[in-house]
Amino acid sequence: MAMAKWMRLRENSLFLLPSIVLTLALGIYPLIWVLRYMFYDYPGYGSELFVGLDNFRRLARDTQFWESVRNTFVFAGGKLLLTIPLSLLLAVILNGKLRGRNFLRAIYFMPTVISTAVISVVFYIIFNSYNGMVNQLLLKYHLIGEPIDWLGPKHAMLTVILVAVWGAIGNYMLLFLAGLQSIPQDLYESASIDGANARQRFWHITVPMLGPVMQMIIMLAIIASLKGYESIMVMTEGGPIGKTEVMYLYLYKLLFPVSTGSPVDQQIGYGSAVGFATAVIVGAITALYYWFSRRMNKVF
Template sequence: MKRRLLMQDMKAFLFILPFFVVYIIFTIFPVIKGLEMSLYDWNLVKKLEFVGLENYQKMFGDPHFWRTLWNTTLFVILTTPTMVLLSLGLALLANLNTRFKTIFRSSFFIPSILSVSVISFLVIFMLQPYNGFVNNFIQSIGINMEPFWMDDKVLSWVTIVMVTLWWTVGFNMILFLAGLQDIPESLYEASEIDGATGWQMFKYITLPQLVPIGRVIILLQILASYKVFAQILLITDGGPGGATRPLIQYIYEVGFTQNNLGYAAAMSYALFFILLILSIVQLKNQKQEEG
């Protein structure tokens, strides 16, 4: 019996072995190699000398690191609560039993399948200061303004946040929509018999049932927002004056422009530990609430 179970385990292992090989080569090995790089003075060609924790000490005294970390954190603060509320609202709208629900679902989700380069260049084209669609529309409704969306700190943040929300809200909407469709219809029927209003059904049935998927969405959004890079690089290039430059862009510049891969690896591990701590705290709070 034991031999038969062992043979079954061996067969199962052979099926998952290709995945493990790929995972080790493209995930585990780069993680270990990155840790080694953070302990060396390492350029694009080779490692030069062992410096120990010197790169990490340099990071704590680097004002550019702290500024880009704050820019990234600000992006998280601006996008996460807005994304959760917006995706929940769109999911409720897409869940309505109307003839337009298919149109709602497809139109809300379509932007999320576009590449970041397409989204970014579309935004740049629409927000041009003199002949862009947005500024022409503003002037056509009687507002005599010519906003320079990429040259103002506040407008640059507004642009980045709005683009990110429009581009990624569809994915989170699908998650909320799946959660809504998993709620038993019998709960609403029973509450309707008891005389509950629509708001009471939403408050005491819908929201509590969506708490688990809501936690997942919040965690995923925080992690994704801390890794923001491409749309900011393509739209504002971190400007004006570094006001929107995120941490990953700074890591990229240090590693591939300043040719200092060791210091870039050290900052990458700092970001990794920040995300790890946030994930642990979120999962711990979830277990405490469920327990």
């Protein structure tokens, strides 16, 4: 009996070994590396200089970082306010008896599997101020008198939010569809017999029954929105004049300045401190939402 237990333990350990090794190599070791270097002045080459809390003192005075925090909340808030309702609306429409609904589901989900860099380049061309498709259409139908600088200081944040919504809406639509298809149809039939119309069935059956799924979707959307930066890096590089620079893009420029064309030198030590602060901010927002959602569950 003891031998059988030992054999089972050894087999289970062998199955878990690849996951443990990958977690240690790609998760735990980089975390330890970051926690160490945020107390050093290290440019990525040469010697390391221990500076204690100087990186965090610099972070507290770094107006560019705090501006990126503000931009992150604007970007994430705008994306969430548009993505969640539109995803739910599309899911409800495509869950009905609509001709070609499977084709439409595939079309709306397609942006999720396309490279973010490719999507961003395409939309950069579409929103081009001089010969972009958006301005050409608006001018053709006399909706504007002159081309709009969609990637300028005034409209750049709105533009990157719209692109982010277009890229994310299909993913959350699919999750909402899974939730809708798990709702028993008997509830809708009973409500129809009692005289409930489509609007009443939606608010009193669909929305409450989607509660657990919606909580998960909103949490995933919050994390993805706060961490998103790829499309912004391709379309605006955080500009103009820092209007679209978000936390993770600012961090990326500190760690990989050559790839982004940033004029500053590589700053591994300060970048580690910024990365730690960024992770704390994202974790705090996520924990706050989790606490709030659990409180709402107890209330309702």
